[in-house]
Amino acid sequence: RLRKVATVLSGALVALAVVITGQQLMGQEVDAATVYNKDIYYAVKTNHSSLITPWENEASGAVSKYTYTSYKKLFYASLKSSAGLTQVERFYNSRTASFRFAATESDKQEAISKGYKAGGTGFYASTVKTAETEAVYRYTKGNHDRYALTVADRTALEADGYKLDK
Numbered sequence: 416r417l418r419k420v421a422t423v424l425s426g427a428l429v430a431l432a433v434v435i436t437g438q439q440l441m442g443q444e445v446d447a448a449t450v451y452n453k454d455i456y457y458a459v460k461t462n463h464s465s466l467i468t469p470w471e472n473e474a475s476g477a478v479s480k481y482t483y484t485s486y487k488k489l490f491y492a493s494l495k496s497s498a499g500l501t502q503v504e505r506f507y508n509s510r511t512a513s514f515r516f517a518a519t520e521s522d523k524q525e526a527i528s529k530g531y532k533a534g535g536t537g538f539y540a541s542t543v544k545t546a547e548t549e550a551v552y553r554y555t556k557g558n559h560d561r562y563a564l565t566v567a568d569r570t571a572l573e574a575d576g577y578k579l580d581k
Contacts, residue, residue, distance in 0.1 A: 453494050455538060457562065458486035464513035464559035467505075469494055469538055489564070490551075492538035500539035506531035511558035518542065529558075553580040 456474035458466040461484050466477050474486035493500055506515040506526040515531050517523045518540065527533070552569060554561045554577035561577055563569040573579075 453492055453538065454488045455490050455492045456486050457489040458483040459561065460484060460559075464511070465561045466514050467516055467537060467562065489562075492540055494538055496539055499541060499543070501542045503537045503540050505534040505537035507534050508532070508558070513559045515560050516553075516562075554578060555580045 453469050454471070456468050456471055458468070458474040458477040460482055463482070466474065466483065466486075467489070468474050469492065471486075474483075477483035478486055492503075496502065501518050503516050503518045504523055506517060506523075507513070508515070508529070508531045510530055515526045515529075516537055517526050523533070549564060552563050554563060554569070554572045556572075556575070556577040560580070561572055563572055569579075
């Protein structure tokens with residue numbers, strides 16, 4: 416089932432996306448049908464990095480042209496700035512051939528300090544934790560990041576040696 420909610424929090428939780436119907440976000444009413452209308456794809460490499468992208472052709476190209484093993488729809492997000500949403504910036508490290516996604520200024524600065532270059536806005540997400548939002552967790556192994564929403568995915572990453580970031 417495609418995830419409809421996620422949130423961006425500091426620390427171990429990483430901002431990726433939300434779909435909230437008629438919910439108040441940071442004092443602003445959000446129309447989920449209008450704002451959160453873009454599928455977000457997740458491509459992975461076995462025991463390696465991951466790619467999160469709003470473009471299916473980029474995810475499928477990662478599988479056909481690079482060493483990514485699979486991709487799937489992961490959640491919905493917005494490609495447009497809107498009240499109550501935060502920019503989730505995409506970073507790339509050419510030395511390690513890995514991507515990182517960051518929403519907070521401190522997380523962005525940490526990515527830059529680790530050799531990542533800013534690649535622009537990936538999408539927009541909520542920074543408000545509510546009963547309707549679901550966290551996306553970033554895990555790190557060596558120089559590579561993987562992202563997980565479900566307990567099963569988190570458990571599998573931990574079993575493979577990934578550590579919850581922060």
